[in-house]
């Protein structure tokens with residue numbers, strides 16, 4: 001066959017493939033075109049098989065025109081491929097464009113429970129007065145919950161605190177006071193601690209009673225800790241605690257009875273023009289409590305107190321039913 005005819009064939013193939021490349025609308029189609037023309041068994045390589053039919057003198061020219069066509073096609077395919085990739089990226093960028101000036105979505109975040117907030121507030125204030133925070137166990141022994149606190153067996157005081165009894169003389173602590181005894185057994189004065197925690201009473205619930213509630217116990221012991229210190233601490237505490245409420249607070253100390261203090265007292269507060277409310281039990285630590293803890297008689301003195309966390313939280317937020325704290329009711333919880 002005459003070389004001119006071959007060249008004509010190559011020209012036609014080149015033209016045809018160029019058109020195909022131009023029309024290719026995506027990378028997969030382009031790849032098919034490449035395989036069809038440039039692949040190992042592609043159209044151009046098939047043409048090479050016809051080489052023996054060509055006169056010897058023209059073979060080099062033939063080879064040259066085939067290679068020229070291949071190079072050309074390769075280049076065109078590369079260019080087209082780059083073009084398609086750019087288009088793809090531009091399209092993707094356009095689709096995924098983020099408008100950073102748009103207002104963000106607001107996700108509902110959880111927040112702390114009102115009791116936790118009030119507890120932390122109380123902790124902060126006492127810490128600022130040099131008190132350390134310690135924790136006790138919710139399961140206590142009869143000894144620490146009662147005996148070590150001078151609440152003898154069969155004493156009516158035990159009936160005041162309706163107890164959830166567990167097996168083997170264990171119980172759910174009815175107050176945080178057992179940590180007074182436990183702490184003093186292990187630590188020497190001077191000391192200043194508060195003990196926040198949950199306590200349990202086996203009693204009917206109503207707007208001001210729950211079977212579980214929280215107390216913050218306090219204890220300050222040293223050689224010259226006096227009632228005056230107790231008064232000063234609570235004047236300061238209430239002033240700070242209610243400072244964000246912007247209301248006038250009055251504090252009153254009244255005699256009260258608790259077996260583990262002598263003298264014992266109740267601390268009442270009056271917020272603005274409302275009536276007096278009892279919020280804290282307190283007193284000077286009873287010598288028998290010091291004795292149980294192993295302190296030498298007559299050397300140390302100190303005060304103890306127990307405040308009701310729910311009670312304070314109710315006053316702070318103006319809540320009238322203690323049961324709301326444990327209701328898991330979002331309408332209630334979302335207000336804090």
Ligand code: DAH
Nearest residue numbers: 175258281282283304305306
């Ligand atoms: N433990 C008492 C109660 O649960 C409260 C209390 C009163 C604690 C007087 C004290 C205190 O430390 O001195 O009712």
